[in-house]
Amino acid sequence: MSTLLLSQDQVKELFTMKDIVEICEKTFQGFGEGTVINPTKVNLDLGETAAFPPYKGFMNAMPAYIGWTDIAGIKWAGGNLGERKRLGLPYVTSLIMLIDPKVGNFIAVMDGAFITNMRTGAQTAVALKYIFNNGSSEKKPIKLGLYGAGMQGHTQTLAISELFDIEEVRVYDVMKAAAEKYKKDMKDVVKGEIVVCDTPKEAAKGDAIVCVTQSKDKFLLDKWVKPGTVIFPMGSYQECDDAMLMNADKIIVDHIGQCLHRGALAELSEQGKITEDDIFGTIGELAAGKLSVGDYSDGKIVCIPIGTGAMDIAVASIAYKKAKEKGIGGTYSFV
Amino acid sequence: MSTLLLSQDQVKELFTMKDIVEICEKTFQGFGEGTVINPTKVNLDLGETAAFPPYKGFMNAMPAYIGWTDIAGIKWAGGNLGERKRLGLPYVTSLIMLIDPKVGNFIAVMDGAFITNMRTGAQTAVALKYIFNNGSSEKKPIKLGLYGAGMQGHTQTLAISELFDIEEVRVYDVMKAAAEKYKKDMKDVVKGEIVVCDTPKEAAKGDAIVCVTQSKDKFLLDKWVKPGTVIFPMGSYQECDDAMLMNADKIIVDHIGQCLHRGALAELSEQGKITEDDIFGTIGELAAGKLSVGDYSDGKIVCIPIGTGAMDIAVASIAYKKAKEKGIGGTYSFV
Numbered sequence: 001m002s003t004l005l006l007s008q009d010q011v012k013e014l015f016t017m018k019d020i021v022e023i024c025e026k027t028f029q030g031f032g033e034g035t036v037i038n039p040t041k042v043n044l045d046l047g048e049t050a051a052f053p054p055y056k057g058f059m060n061a062m063p064a065y066i067g068w069t070d071i072a073g074i075k076w077a078g079g080n081l082g083e084r085k086r087l088g089l090p091y092v093t094s095l096i097m098l099i100d101p102k103v104g105n106f107i108a109v110m111d112g113a114f115i116t117n118m119r120t121g122a123q124t125a126v127a128l129k130y131i132f133n134n135g136s137s138e139k140k141p142i143k144l145g146l147y148g149a150g151m152q153g154h155t156q157t158l159a160i161s162e163l164f165d166i167e168e169v170r171v172y173d174v175m176k177a178a179a180e181k182y183k184k185d186m187k188d189v190v191k192g193e194i195v196v197c198d199t200p201k202e203a204a205k206g207d208a209i210v211c212v213t214q215s216k217d218k219f220l221l222d223k224w225v226k227p228g229t230v231i232f233p234m235g236s237y238q239e240c241d242d243a244m245l246m247n248a249d250k251i252i253v254d255h256i257g258q259c260l261h262r263g264a265l266a267e268l269s270e271q272g273k274i275t276e277d278d279i280f281g282t283i284g285e286l287a288a289g290k291l292s293v294g295d296y297s298d299g300k301i302v303c304i305p306i307g308t309g310a311m312d313i314a315v316a317s318i319a320y321k322k323a324k325e326k327g328i329g330g331t332y333s334f335v
Numbered sequence: 336m337s338t339l340l341l342s343q344d345q346v347k348e349l350f351t352m353k354d355i356v357e358i359c360e361k362t363f364q365g366f367g368e369g370t371v372i373n374p375t376k377v378n379l380d381l382g383e384t385a386a387f388p389p390y391k392g393f394m395n396a397m398p399a400y401i402g403w404t405d406i407a408g409i410k411w412a413g414g415n416l417g418e419r420k421r422l423g424l425p426y427v428t429s430l431i432m433l434i435d436p437k438v439g440n441f442i443a444v445m446d447g448a449f450i451t452n453m454r455t456g457a458q459t460a461v462a463l464k465y466i467f468n469n470g471s472s473e474k475k476p477i478k479l480g481l482y483g484a485g486m487q488g489h490t491q492t493l494a495i496s497e498l499f500d501i502e503e504v505r506v507y508d509v510m511k512a513a514a515e516k517y518k519k520d521m522k523d524v525v526k527g528e529i530v531v532c533d534t535p536k537e538a539a540k541g542d543a544i545v546c547v548t549q550s551k552d553k554f555l556l557d558k559w560v561k562p563g564t565v566i567f568p569m570g571s572y573q574e575c576d577d578a579m580l581m582n583a584d585k586i587i588v589d590h591i592g593q594c595l596h597r598g599a600l601a602e603l604s605e606q607g608k609i610t611e612d613d614i615f616g617t618i619g620e621l622a623a624g625k626l627s628v629g630d631y632s633d634g635k636i637v638c639i640p641i642g643t644g645a646m647d648i649a650v651a652s653i654a655y656k657k658a659k660e661k662g663i664g665g666t667y668s669f670v
Contacts, residue, residue: 005340005667037388042377044398046407046436052370053400055437061396061409063379065388072381074396074411076432080439093439095669097411097430101381102390104415104428109444111669332340332665334430334446 005330006110006323014322017118017155020315021162024122025129025287026068027314031254032288035067038310040257047082056082062309065101069317073098075112075309079236081214090151092116096316106334108320115315116307117151120212121159123254123283123305124232128208129163130286131230131252131293131301141167143192145209147200147220147239149173149182152212156234157186160208167192172203174213208232211239222247228297233264233304240264240302246273249299250280255308263306340665341445341658349657352453352490355650356497359457360464360622361403362649366589367623370402373645375592382417391417397644400436404652408433410447410644414571416549425486426549427451431651441669443655450650451642452486455547456494458589458618458640459567463543464498465621466565466587466628466636476502478527480544482535482555482574484508484517487547491569492521495543502527507538509548543567546574557582563632568599568639575599575637581608584634585615590643598641 030036041062048058057080065072077094084093094112099105133140142164146153149171160166169190173179176196183194197203204224210232211220222243225231231248233239245251245268253259256279260269268274283305285291293301323329365371376397383393392415400407412429419428429447434440468475477499481488484506495501504525508514511531518529532538539559545567546555557578560566566583568574580586580603588594591614595604603609618640620626628636658664 005669007668008670035387037379037381037385039377039379042374042396042398044372044374044400044407044409046372046400050372053372053402053405053436057436057439059398059407059409059434059439061377061398063377063394063396063411065379065381067388070388072379072394074379074394074409076398076409078439083437084439087438089438089440093434093441095432095441095444097432099394099428101388101392102418103422103424104392104394104413104419105424106428106430109430109432109669113670330667332444332667333342334340334444335343335448 001105001335002331002333003106004108004320004323005332006108006319006328008111008114010323010328011111011114011319013328014319015118017122017158018162020118021122021125021159023314023318024119024311025126027066027310028126028284028287030067031282031284031310032290036310037065038255038308039063041309056080057084062312064308064310064313066310066314066317069314070101071098071313071317071320072101073313073316075312077112077116096312098313098316098320108316110316110319112312115312117155119311119315120152120234120307121155123307123311124156124210124234125159125163126287127252127283127303127305128160128230130283131303132207139163139165141165142208143168143206145203145206146171147203148212149178153182154185156210156212157189161189166190168195168206170195170197170203170205172197172200211235213239215239220244225300227299230301230303233302236263238264238267242268245302248302249296250293250301251278252280252283252286252301252303254283254305256282258308259304259306264304336440336670337666337668338441339443339655339658340667341443341654341663343446343449345658345663346446346449346654348663349654350453352457352493353497355453356457356460356494358649358653359454359646360461362401362645363461363619363622365402366617366619366645367625371645372400373590373643374398376644391415392419397647399643399645399648401645401649401652404649405436406433406648406652406655407436408648408651410647412447412451431647433648433651433655443651445651445654447647450647452490454646454650455487455569455642456490458642458646459491459545459569460494460498461622462587462618462638462640463495463565465618466638467542474498474500476500477543478503478541480538480541481506482538483547484513488517489520491545491547492524496524501525503530503541505530505532505538505540507532507535546570548574550574555579560635562634565636565638568637571598573599573602577603580637583637584631585628585636586613587615587618587621587636587638589618589640591617593643594639594641599639
């Protein structure tokens with residue numbers, strides 16, 4: 001039995017960001033409708049927090065079944081701030097395996113890093129469509145604050161530009177050169193101005209504030225941010241101060257189990273200060289029309305799409321189908 | 336970067352059962368010593384118990400890091416009693432991915448079904464070495480009762496024969512023809528007699544009783560089995576009656592978290608009748624010399640090696656190293 005193999009470059013050829021935003025939207029709808037199965041990811045700690053082994057990395061196993069593509073798969077993906085960083089390799093390492101869920105045969109193995117980066121941007125864009133634009137497909141103007149001008153800063157902007165006209169980005173990065181590079185790279189994607197900020201406070205302004213950093217410093221303060229803002233703390237650690245999370249009008253997540261155990265909510269959840277009851281609902285429920293945020297001009301919304309395997313597997317499913325049609329990729333007979 | 340690809344046939348070429356028993360023993364020792372990291376596996380239900388999707392299958396994600404090979408990996412493996420069974424394909428479907436844990440690069444993708452089958456046999460053999468033979472490498476005579484004469488019946492016997500002289504096997508299978516075939520296949524592996532049994536009760540006799548069935552019927556009754564016996568209920572469901580589990584002198588498992596949630600103990604664990612406190616210890620603790628069972632001639636020992644990703648990843652690590660040495664396998668550049 002032949003298994004399709006796709007490299008990162010081959011996967012890249014198959015998609016525009018527009019495609020990926022559409023796939024993520026359908027998959028969020030499937031989440032809300034119950035046709036997407038996505039168990040809580042399982043973490044293998046390779047020294048990210050544990051003392052042994054001492055490799056400053058981790059890997060997350062993220063299996064999912066996608067009703068609307070009728071394919072199941074798993075992404076195994078991680079990051080490494082040790083030797084990998086020292087060698088100048090990209091932070092994310094990832095491979096995806098797909099099966100035909102009816103028979104259980106392995107139909108594809110492909111790179112997952114490109115898909116991870118793209119879908120992480122797309123998730124934010126789709127969430128904003130349902131929170132900030134009431135589910136409308138009409139392109140509304142939007143102003144953004146952005147923390148982190150690396151790969152994710154780029155893909156977040158790219159994805160949001162598919163669904164909105166970006167009027168302004170205020171960007172902050174601990175390395176100012178990265179923010180300057182972002183400004184150059186994104187000049188055709190952002191319709192309005194890109195303002196490179198010298199201090200974190202200056203970037204805390206906009207309809208949405210997106211944090212894509214590896215910070216553990218709680219740098220984004222509640223008192224800086226006006227009511228009527230949607231805040232996306234997307235990092236694996238702690239980017240907002242506790243007040244931001246405790247005072248939020250509504251907390252919206254992609255996956256309740258995962259969001260309570262990793263990322264922005266993990267610390268307060270462990271302390272028992274934030275529980276499942278404090279979560280207003282999921283992006284899936286919004287996308288499926290089961291829930292709506294209403295007017296939030298007097299409060300703030302914290303939205304955390306921590307990242308689900310479902311998004312990756314959905315994109316990979318479509319990559320598999322497109323590659324088969326176009327005759328792209330290698331093959332190997334594992335059995 | 337080139338990733339090694341190995342098919343089932345290529346993996347088969349690299350190993351004898353003796354090799355796999357040795358690898359599993361070292362890995363159990365690593366478990367006991369704390370140099371093997373093995374999070375609880377995560378299940379994706381594709382209709383094994385859930386109503387949707389309706390495919391009568393499941394997939395388990397089993398990541399692990401192996402200290403003594405210094406490789407991390409994940410096995411994604413499952414079974415399917417629907418379309419897969421109807422097509423006459425083997426029950427197990429599985430693929431393994433390995434990374435260099437220091438950098439996070441994917442070094443290999445290989446079939447996992449052969450490894451799964453072999454290591455499942457090897458686990459029992461190693462457990463018996465420490466329970467029935469006090470850790471000695473000297474081949475002691477052993478008598479076995481065996482339920483299930485399929486693939487697993489064969490590999491269990493093969494693995495046990497590496498560490499013991501098998502004096503008798505009493506085998507029962509719901510399909511008598513399977514038991515007859517087993518008798519023919521195993522005649523050179525089993526030194527003594529193979530007795531094909533007409534009823535389950537007749538097979539409930541020996542130094543060890545191994546159940547490798549897909550039964551949910553609790554067919555093995557406590558009252559049939561003499562004190563001084565080690566019972567291995569290896570299936571995913573319920574093979575022993577409750578009395579067997581409740582009255583056991585000692586319960587020994589490979590992985591406490593996993594064994595309380597799947598297989599023989601799952602039902603009583605869910606009912607709160609068996610908890611972590613009822614588990615005497617792990618095979619890893621026995622293999623590392625941190626625990627010993629002592630004399631159990633007056634009681635029964637229930638041993639449940641439900642199966643850990645660590646065993647698969649350890650075997651796959653060695654497959655990778657051997658294949659690189661020998662120049663076996665394909666390659667693909669995913670990134």
